[in-house]
Amino acid sequence: MKIKNRKKPRDEADRAAAEEPEQQAVPDGSAPLLVHLQALRRVLIVSAAAVAIAFFLVYSFAIDYLMAWITGPIAARGIEIIYTAMSEALVTKFKVALIAGLVIAAPVIIWQVWGFIKPALYPKEKKTFRTLFVIALLLFLLGVAFCYLAVYTLAVDFFLVAGDNLAKPMLSIDKYVSFLFGFIVPFGVAFQLPVALYLTTRIGWTNYRMLASKRKFVILGIFVFAAILTPPDVVSQLALGLPMILLYEIGIQACRLTRKRERE
Numbered sequence: 055m056k057i058k059n060r061k062k063p064r065d066e067a068d069r070a071a072a073e074e075p076e077q078q079a080v081p082d083g084s085a086p087l088l089v090h091l092q093a094l095r096r097v098l099i100v101s102a103a104a105v106a107i108a109f110f111l112v113y114s115f116a117i118d119y120l121m122a123w124i125t126g127p128i129a130a131r132g133i134e135i136i137y138t139a140m141s142e143a144l145v146t147k148f149k150v151a152l153i154a155g156l157v158i159a160a161p162v163i164i165w166q167v168w169g170f171i172k173p174a175l176y177p178k179e180k181k182t183f184r185t186l187f188v189i190a191l192l193l194f195l196l197g198v199a200f201c202y203l204a205v206y207t208l209a210v211d212f213f214l215v216a217g218d219n220l221a222k223p224m225l226s227i228d229k230y231v232s233f234l235f236g237f238i239v240p241f242g243v244a245f246q247l248p249v250a251l252y253l254t255t256r257i258g259w260t261n262y263r264m265l266a267s268k269r270k271f272v273i274l275g276i277f278v279f280a281a282i283l284t285p286p287d288v289v290s291q292l293a294l295g296l297p298m299i300l301l302y303e304i305g306i307q308a309c310r311l312t313r314k315r316e317r318e
Contacts, residue, residue: 097170101159101163104163108155112155113148113151117147117150120150120154125230128210128230135230142226143227195242196245201238208290241283244283248302248308249305251305251308255309262306276302277295280294280298
């Protein structure tokens with residue numbers, strides 16, 4: 055009887071020891087997923103906090119100067135901007151402050167996103183990603199600045215002259231701000247053309263010879279795109295079409311250099 059009583063605890067201990075690794079395997083297997091979720095949660099919290107702080111600072115200290123800068127092209131032409139709803143002016147200020155907050159908080163957001171995806175990239179991929187990101191950001195800012203300083207003023211003059219003998223302009227602040235951002239953001243996107251060509255070449259969808267052989271069709275498509283995006287006057291269409299053709303040529307040369315490096 056004593057031998058049986060001693061053996062039973064040993065059997066139970068051995069069984070518990072055999073089951074223990076199986077019980078520990080579940081937390082260990084789910085640990086990477088939990089770590090990624092916690093890291094993503096931190097990225098979202100920090101990014102949202104940065105946007106909220108930037109929004110508060112812009113709305114508290116810079117919103118009036120920012121609204122004056124945005125409405126400058128209209129105010130310079132002697133046109134008074136109105137609002138047609140009780141909350142329209144306040145909501146428009148909130149919208150502008152939020153967009154400015156996103157721009158100001160962009161370095162924090164980018165840094166958080168980069169820290170999240172960096173461990174999954176190889177050293178060469180990290181270098182390529184950093185380079186492409188900087189180029190894409192600079193091209194986007196260049197496109198927005200070019201549109202606001204060169205094309206947008208021409209568009210405003212065109213629309214005002216077109217309706218001069220028809221009616222008196224009474225522009226709503228909300229619709230004007232929406233028109234402004236809807237006009238300049240596509241320019242920033244269009245200036246991403248070299249980056250898009252480079253990526254398609256790296257993936258293998260295109261090559262520099264194909265892009266060069268299709269140049270005349272692309273130029274035609276660029277001017278059609280410019281005609282849709284800009285007012286129907288030659289100056290505005292050339293103001294967008296010519297830079298895009300230049301960017302296309304830059305993209306072709308970037309693709310050619312990429313192919314040459316891959317061969318080496």
